[in-house]
Amino acid sequence: MKTVTRTQTGFRIETRLLKVLKGLAEHLDMSTAELIEGMALHCFEGKTPFSDETLGKIEALKGVYDLDLTAQDSHRLREK
Numbered sequence: 318m319k320t321v322t323r324t325q326t327g328f329r330i331e332t333r334l335l336k337v338l339k340g341l342a343e344h345l346d347m348s349t350a351e352l353i354e355g356m357a358l359h360c361f362e363g364k365t366p367f368s369d370e371t372l373g374k375i376e377a378l379k380g381v382y383d384l385d386l387t388a389q390d391s392h393r394l395r396e397k
Contacts, residue, residue: 323350331394333384340378345371 330338335349342352359366367375378384386394 331386333382334386336382337375337378337384340381341371341375344374344378 338352339349342349345352356366
């Protein structure tokens with residue numbers, strides 16, 4: 318295991334997206350921060366962070382929280 322220094326930070330995120338992330342983190346028995354760290358590290362290497370089974374869980378959670386955003390929306394979001 319590698320030792321790291323973590324920084325407490327605050328950032329704004331779309332509400333339904335956060336709900337899906339928190340639900341997925343709970344399902345995977347990890348913190349939301351750990352989930353986001355893992356996703357970022359995988360993406361930085363061009364690797365997918367999730368198995369087909371986990372992607373299925375994500376789809377289910379998106380349905381529960383009415384998350385209809387896609388990657389194509391990522392640079393086109395505007396706050397109310």
